[in-house]
Amino acid sequence: MQARPGQTGPVRPSSPPPGAAGAPVQPSGPTIMVGGVPHAQVAPTPGAQARPTATQAVVISRPLIQVRRVTPTTTQAKQYPMAPGRTALGTEKREYKVVPDHLGRGRELVDVSKNKERGQRKRTGPETTSVSKQELSDMVWGRIAIPIRGKKRKPTKKGAKTQITQMAEEKKVIKLQEGISVSDLGQRMGVRTTELIKKLMAMQKMATANQILDADTAELIATDYHWKVERVGFEVEDYLPEVTAKAEDERPRPPVVTIMGHVDHGKTSLLDAIRQASVAAGEAGGITQHIGAYSVTTARGDVTFLDTPGHEAFTSMRARGANVTDIVVLVVAADDGVMPQTIEAIKHAKLAEVPIVVAINKIDVPGANLDRVKKDLAAHELVPEEWGGDTIMVPVSAKTKQNLDLLLENLALQAEVLELTSNPSRPSVGAIVEAKLDRGRGPVATVLVQEGTLKLGDAIVTGTHYGRVRAMNNSRGESVKEVKPGYCAEVIGLSGVPTAGDAINVVADEKAAKQIADHRGMKERQADLSKVSRESLEQLFAKTKAGGGPKELRVVIKADVQGSAEAVRQAVEKLTTHKVRVVIIDAGVGAVTETDVMRAAASKGVVLGFNVKPESGAEAAAKAQQVTLQSYSIIYELIDGVRLEMEGLLEPIRTERKLGRAEVRNTFNVPKLGTIAGAAVLDGVIKRGSFVRLMRENKQLFSGKMASLRRFKDDVKEVAQGFECGIGIENFNDLKAGDIIEAYEIEETRQSLS
């Protein structure tokens, strides 16, 4: 009665084995999923009030065999209450559990979905089918079909028929883009991964389950199992919606502003002051949340500020090709003037061809000198308008909130000059400004919409993550349904934490989003694998050539938000010198976990937390594994910590420090101690345990360690100039009167990294 490969004849449904009814479902064994596809092959019986025969054709997910029941049409099936095991729509999934049979001799398959459907599990009991161990294994691995058996039910006039057919040869096709992992290939063909690994070994290829096989190798293996491989190219662009640019659809949009400037010149204060002013001007009770960006309304229009550390946001985003900023506000403290980071910010903005509006801050401070600041800026080609130049300079005070309106107005004015427009009706495109993992809400990304309108329910893809927009909040914590270009919102619904600076696209549906994300994920894995093998070869070569290459400090980084993780990664990577290389194993978001510690332990690395605390398990694991786990909230301290760790990897520099000299006057033998020199200290001091050199007639006879230092039979720590003492030397007894014993210490100092 069991379905066997090649069997095509009808199989009668049979009743469950005695005692099966009411038998409890034991939650053991693997779960087998079977997908249903409707087949309308038998004409409906007019007026038939009896339950229609199941419309059911199930294809085992490892598609080798089809089990089909010939049934009435979908339409008719829909007219009646669903009978157990019947399927009206093709999307239904059937779920089977494998449990020990009621006699305890074999295994049974329990149709769990049927019981779920009925909600009457207790009364009717599970529907079961007895199978032998071998058959069970065959079913689990898709070598034979799972027999579909329900409760004995009245057949219709035509009767229910079950056909079991071998999967058609033409359907045994695997569509491949670049490569496929061993386990994925096994799954598609219904072959165990271990079997494939063995096969690869026989081909002299060592592979793990997750290893990506190139299309040629995959094809070679697939052919062995009578599967064909069809190569299909994958172009992300094919999955992105087509955009036709029409000038008449363009609408003005708010400018996106990034604040940059020297440390302590008031960037954060200015951002906070602007945000507070905008909340106060808006509805009472508006709560501002830090979402990495916010928009404010001015008389001339809205302005969106990126509320992330200026340099990191700007440079790391630009490094990823996301030039999201329209205007840079350069904050210069009126009492401090142009400083190194001010110049760096000017360079960045000029390189990106982004206009600069200068905010001369702290004008409330007594030492404020506007003219000096303007002169300094003019030296860097930022000439104020009143001096005939074209740079807007607004004197402000973040503390007293003086001239904030003027600054905002000037930003809106600059935006008008730039004629910033975008098309709100095209499929949306944006950039990830910041991202984090929220315990309650999952991955949360702050998205700056650049084109089109982002709406609830949109299918989205960014980097290797995809999903649907489940919820959106603005910086006031208000839930919003759509976000227009030039505005930001927190977006919930992505499958993982994306990377700041990555583009985010709205695509036709979630399936397309997943395909793009999967494709990128596979590409990344391939690149990682080739990097690892290339690196290890290079390292091997370097090591054999030079007898040991530079040392490596391997680092796992965890931070509160994606932006910080990226910033820390960049800052730490930059510390690499020719003596010690910093290798980032991972830079992620969230608390430091035990897994992070184990990853660091596996590569003899360290774990750095930035603005996050380690979970208690992580601390215990770090202790047990002797892994350095450090938490920081100030980037400079983190960098100093990493430098110390790097220095710790280098051999210390050893220098000799002379202590003193003693002349041997006579010698005597002491049992257990050997020959002892009765000596007088000529200069300096002789210390116990120091290193010694024995000189005879100005020639070094021996060098080693002092074994003992005594005065009048007492061990002493040191003996000063002019005093006599007894000195023993480790493993040396050939002492003679007139010998000079030179004592010295070795001092160890840390090597510099450069």
Ligand SMILES: Nc1nc2c(ncn2[C@@H]2O[C@H](COP(=O)(O)OP(=O)(O)OP(=O)(O)O)[C@@H](O)[C@H]2O)c(=O)[nH]1
């Ligand atoms: N008197 C006065 N003090 C200010 C003003 N703006 C900022 N400050 C002070 O200057 C100090 C530095 O301000 P921050 O806003 O932290 O400066 P920052 O540029 O963001 O500094 P980093 O984040 O370290 O780069 C703080 O003590 C502020 O209170 C201002 O307009 N007037």
